[in-house]
Amino acid sequence: MLVYQRAVGGWPKAVNEVKVKYDHPLTAAERAAARAVTSKPDATIDNDATTREIRYLAGAFATTRNPAYLAAAEKGVRYLLQMQYPNGGFPQYYPDLSSYRHQITYNDDAMIRALQVLRDVSRRANGLEVLDATLAEPAQQAVNRGIECILKTQYVQNGTLTAWCAQHDEKTLLPVKARAFELASLSGMETVNIVRFLMDTENPTPAIKKSIEAAVAWLEAVKLSGFAVKDQPDPKQPKGFDRVMVPEAGSVIWARFYDLKANRPIYVGRDSQPRPALADIEYERRTGYAYAGVWPAKLLSRDYPRWQQKWNSNAPQGRNN
Structure with a gap:
């Protein structure tokens, strides 16, 4: 894990198109090769990269007291602080901002995982209390900026607050396209953990409450x-199977993507053409990507009612944190 850390402080999710796997013992040659490319600009928060390593190394330090583990974890936190835009958003990669990597990235919970790490650093909680205490205040400021970005990127549709796209333009804050099959749209998946992050705010402001209630x-x-x-x-x-959407009494699902104008579910293949049914897109995408699921189910049935009960209209108001 230490040899894969980039000089900038973050970690890559893959090396030479091969996913980084820490359960694979490195040969001397592989270790030397990894150390030779620490200046590569491929550090990212995609696919749990960097946030996973920070948490693991903090835990390893707590167990072993090896200062190298602590130093690497703290460097990872400083990387998160450095990569954040002034408006509070996080790109998918840093410093490589090519293609769609520069966009504010909620996709696969990338930005939310980064903010959760920083929130734990600021609260000195969940295993990150072992890190340098001087990181707590800048981490808190980063969380505050992140919340402001979340509130500003929530899409307003015909005057009504709705949800979030998987990625937003870092300047206009509007929903934007990423990969060919990820159009500017509203997400039935990424919205869920954005809401959960907001619900974990201590003493939520009226703006945060409004955002949560609108998204729900x-x-x-x-x-x-x-x-x-x-x-x-x-x-x-x-693959010997097909992925299909079928009628089933009592079941509830959500689409991954909804169009921005009328909240219609859309299913998009590699030709970037939105279609009304899962069966309408090519087999490779249909079975290789999650276009529908039950992501919001527990949020709506369990988490939101608990939050409502805790923060009713008479609850005290506070700062964003």
């Missing part, structure tokens, strides 16, 4: 009742 209302409004997504055996298909 949107998730309730766009749910697809009476359907389920299943992988059904199909020997005619390359």
